[in-house]
Every structure is written in structure tokens, then in C-alpha cells.
Amino acid sequence: MTAEDHSPPHPLIEFRNVTIVRGGHRLLDAVSLTIQEGEHLAILGPNGAGKSSLIRAITREYYPSSPGSETVFRFRGLDTWDAFDLRSHIGLVSGDLQYTFTRGISGREVVLSGFFSSIGLFYHEVTPAMEQKADDILEFLDVAHLADRPMTEVSSGEARRLLIGRALVHDPGTLVLDEPTNSLDLHALHSFRKTLRKIARSGTGIILVTHNLHDIIPEISRVVLMRDGAIVMDGEKAEVLTERNIGELFRVQVHIHRENGYYYATGY
Numbered sequence: 526m527t528a529e530d531h532s533p534p535h536p537l538i539e540f541r542n543v544t545i546v547r548g549g550h551r552l553l554d555a556v557s558l559t560i561q562e563g564e565h566l567a568i569l570g571p572n573g574a575g576k577s578s579l580i581r582a583i584t585r586e587y588y589p590s591s592p593g594s595e596t597v598f599r600f601r602g603l604d605t606w607d608a609f610d611l612r613s614h615i616g617l618v619s620g621d622l623q624y625t626f627t628r629g630i631s632g633r634e635v636v637l638s639g640f641f642s643s644i645g646l647f648y649h650e651v652t653p654a655m656e657q658k659a660d661d662i663l664e665f666l667d668v669a670h671l672a673d674r675p676m677t678e679v680s681s682g683e684a685r686r687l688l689i690g691r692a693l694v695h696d697p698g699t700l701v702l703d704e705p706t707n708s709l710d711l712h713a714l715h716s717f718r719k720t721l722r723k724i725a726r727s728g729t730g731i732i733l734v735t736h737n738l739h740d741i742i743p744e745i746s747r748v749v750l751m752r753d754g755a756i757v758m759d760g761e762k763a764e765v766l767t768e769r770n771i772g773e774l775f776r777v778q779v780h781i782h783r784e785n786g787y788y789y790a791t792g793y
């Protein structure tokens with residue numbers, strides 16, 4: 526082992542002074558954010574805060590506009606990275622992905638398509654090892670019974686779990702979820718939380734983007750608040766999720782109450 530091997534690992538994401546402008550609109554405004562490998566954090570903010578834009582910057586869909594000398598835009602210590610690097614470290618479950626699976630693709634095929642970043646398998650060659658991995662993931666996520674069901678015939682909650690499976694095929698160190706509980710009913714929300722907690726406890730990092738406090742599973746310890754394209758607060762969950770901070774963020778008076786490690790906003 527060399528002396529270099531003892532140097533601290535690079536953060537997964539290191540952004541400093543990142544501004545992103547699209548169509549004349551400032552989506553991110555001088556954002557600085559460092560996320561370590563394996564961290565569990567939530568990015569919380571109202572509609573239009575820039576949360577999805579931040580995810581697009583993390584996944585390199587968006588690049589900083591007119592970066593200055595003080596701009597840092599790094600992934601694992603690198604200024605440039607390719608889709609392959611990214612996929613092996615970050616599994617993405619985006620909010621609109623479910624609606625791109627419009628054909629009768631089975632649950633197992635949804636998961637397998639993660640190997641090819643495709644929507645369905647088409648001409649891709651699936652190896653026995655891939656089949657095994659997909660079946661292990663279906664089992665882990667408690668959706669083995671959906672392996673042969675067409676995606677068009679599963680509920681939103683089930684579809685969401687299959688898409689998580691799709692994002693896990695490369696064993697990414699971190700799972701990024703953009704508004705994952707939209708349109709889930711109470712039972713589906715309950716199953717989804719259970720699944721996410723299991724993933725977090727297995728050691729996978731979680732970056733959860735949401736506007737719902739109750740999506741923040743107890744394993745998430747850090748919360749970043751966003752508004753108008755900027756990060757307005759970043760810190761330990763109990764210090765960030767106060768009535769005052771959340772009231773100011775959403776511009777509405779709220780009561781915050783805590784139950785079994787979850788936070789709920791009520792009274793608005």
C-alpha cells in the first residue's frame with residue numbers, strides 16, 4: 526500500500542458556485558453542494574425551486590453556464606466524466622421515467638433494461654448473469670411476483686419499485702430519486718418507504734428529491750432546502766426541519782410534528 530492510498534476519498538459530488546441558465550431562465554443560482562459517497566440526504570423545496578435541475582446537473586444533463594475561475598463542477602474528484610462512470614456510481618429514478626414504459630414490457634425486462642439504459646430490451650443480449658442479477662433484485666425489492674407482469678398492468682407503487690430495480694443493476698453506490706412518491710396512495714407509500722429504508726440500510730447512498738417532508742425516511746440525516754434555484758439551508762435534519770424554516774421555504778404557516786422518525790407538516 527502506498528502513502529496515497531490513505532488520502533481521504535473524493536466526494537461523490539462537489540459543486541461550487543454552479544449557475545445554470547436555460548432559455549433565459551436561471552435554474553441554478555451559484556449553487557455550492559458537496560455530497561459524500563454513501564450519504565443519505567434529502568433535497569426539499571417547493572415547485573419550481575430547481576430541484577430537478579440540480580439532479581440534471583448531478584447526472585451531467587446540464588452544465589454550468591459561463592463557469593468562472595471559482596466554479597467547481599466535479600464528480601468523484603474529476604472535472605470530466607462519462608456516462609459509464611456515472612452509471613456505475615449513481616442509479617437514477619426520475620419522476621417521469623414510468624411514463625416512458627408504454628409497451629407491454631415485463632417487470633423483469635424493466636429491471637434488465639437498466640443494463641442497457643434502454644426502455645425495453647430490443648436487440649440487446651441478456652446474459653445468464655444479468656438474468657440472475659435481475660431476479661436477485663426483484664427478490665430484494667419484494668417484487669418477484671411482478672417479474673412476468675407487463676409494466677402497463679402494474680400499479681404506480683409497483684412500477685416505482687421496478688424502476689428502482691432498474692436503477693440498481695450496476696450496484697451503484699448512490700441512488701438518486703426525483704419525486705418518487707408522486708401519485709402513490711397510502712399503502713403504496715408505506716411499501717415504498719419500506720423499500721427505500723432497506724436500500725439505505727444496505728449501505729447504498731440516497732439522494733432524495735421531494736417537496737414532501739413525509740418522504741424523508743429516518744435513515745436520512747441531512748436535509749438541503751432549495752428555493753428559487755438556490756440552496757437556502759443545508760444541515761442536520763432536526764435543525765433544518767423546523768416550523769420556521771419550512772414555513773419560510775413554502776411561504777405558508779405549518780406545524781411540524783414528528784412520529785417514528787418521520788416529520789409531518791400539518792395545519793396549512
Ligand SMILES: Nc1ncnc2c1ncn2[C@@H]1O[C@H](COP(=O)(O)OP(=O)(O)OP(=O)(O)O)[C@@H](O)[C@H]1O
Nearest residue numbers: 547548550552571572573574575576577578579736
Ligand atoms: N429547460 C428549461 N428552460 C427554461 N426553464 C426551465 C427549464 N427547466 C426548468 N425550467 C424552469 O426552472 C424552474 C426550476 O425547475 P425545476 O424543474 O428544476 O424545479 P423543481 O424544484 O424540480 O420543481 P417541481 O417540484 O415542480 O418539479 C422552474 O420555474 C421551471 O419552469
